[in-house]
Amino acid sequence: xxxxxxxxxxxxxxxxxxxxxxxxxxxxxxxxxxxxxxxxxxxxxxxxxxxxxxxxxxxxxxxxxxxxxxxxxxxxxxxxxxxxxxxxxxxxxxxxxxxxxxxxxxxxxxxxxxxxxxxxxxxxxxxxxxxxxxxxxxxxxxxxxxxxxxxxxxxxxxxxxxxxxxxxxxxxxxxxxxxxxxxxxxxxxxxxxxxxxxxxxxxxxxxxxxx
Numbered sequence: 143x144x145x146x147x148x149x150x151x152x153x154x155x156x157x158x159x160x161x162x163x164x165x166x167x168x169x170x171x172x173x174x175x176x177x178x179x180x181x182x183x184x185x186x187x188x189x190x191x192x193x194x195x196x197x198x199x200x201x202x203x204x205x206x207x208x209x210x211x212x213x214x215x216x217x218x219x220x221x222x223x224x225x226x227x228x229x230x231x232x233x234x235x236x237x238x239x240x241x242x243x244x245x246x247x248x249x250x251x252x253x254x255x256x257x258x259x260x261x262x263x264x265x266x267x268x269x270x271x272x273x274x275x276x277x278x279x280x281x282x283x284x285x286x287x288x289x290x291x292x293x294x295x296x297x298x299x300x301x302x303x304x305x306x307x308x309x310x311x312x313x314x315x316x317x318x319x320x321x322x323x324x325x326x327x328x329x330x331x332x333x334x335x336x337x338x339x340x341x342x343x344x345x346x347x348x349x350x351x352x353x
Contacts, residue, residue: 143200148219154200155193155220159185162253163226166192167217169235169260173199176234188230193220195240210236214243221251228253235260 145152156174158181168176174192184190194201195213217240221229230253233241238260245255266272 145200146220146223148216148223151196151204151216152202153193153196153216153220155191156181157224158190159188161188163221163224163229164188164190165217165221165226165229165231166190167231167233167237167240168192168195168198169237171198172235175199176237189226191220191224191226191229193217195237210239210243211247213240214247217244218248218251230254230256232256232258233260234258 143154143156145154147153154174164184166174166177166180168174173194177190177192181190181192193216196216197203197208213236217231228251231241231244233239233256235258238257239262241255241257241260242262245252266275
């Protein structure tokens with residue numbers, strides 16, 4: 143466990159292994175624990191660095207405006223603090239957005255960029271988009287990542303069946319659709335999702351001040 147300070151904020155990071163630096167960046171509301179299963183596999187091959195973004199995990203949580211550009215500056219500061227040179231960066235969800243931002247602002251720091259389940263921006267274009275973004279944000283705060291993962295794992299285990307040799311192998315698109323269906327079928331996710339949807343719809347029509 144180690145810390146460094148950037149722009150008045152103490153940031154936590156962890157450093158494992160030796161070799162070419164590989165920097166792993168977590169998603170919104172998460173922490174270095176996103177990578178606890180990957181670190182033992184990757185650290186014999188790379189120097190693996192994981193960071194708690196400001197406002198997350200063991201890092202300071204200043205009462206200020208947070209932005210993707212600000213997170214990217216923190217990541218760049220860590221690379222320079224450790225004198226890593228160029229790094230392979232892997233970002234999941236919001237971490238991927240930070241990777242995109244770093245690629246635009248500081249491309250000289252990147253050896254490669256791997257994006258997992260992310261995009262360069264999140265802009266709602268409809269009420270439904272706002273509700274979906276709100277649901278994901280609230281779900282991540284109502285339930286721990288461990289609880290969500292165990293719930294989805296139980297659904298997958300309960301729904302697993304032996305493959306039918308007479309059937310053709312599923313395509314990547316079919317497999318992805320099946321995975322989404324399994325997740326959507328989780329009673330845990332369904333219950334929380336319905337509760338959040340009703341709450342957001344109520345708040346949307348709330349006659350008081352906007353928030």
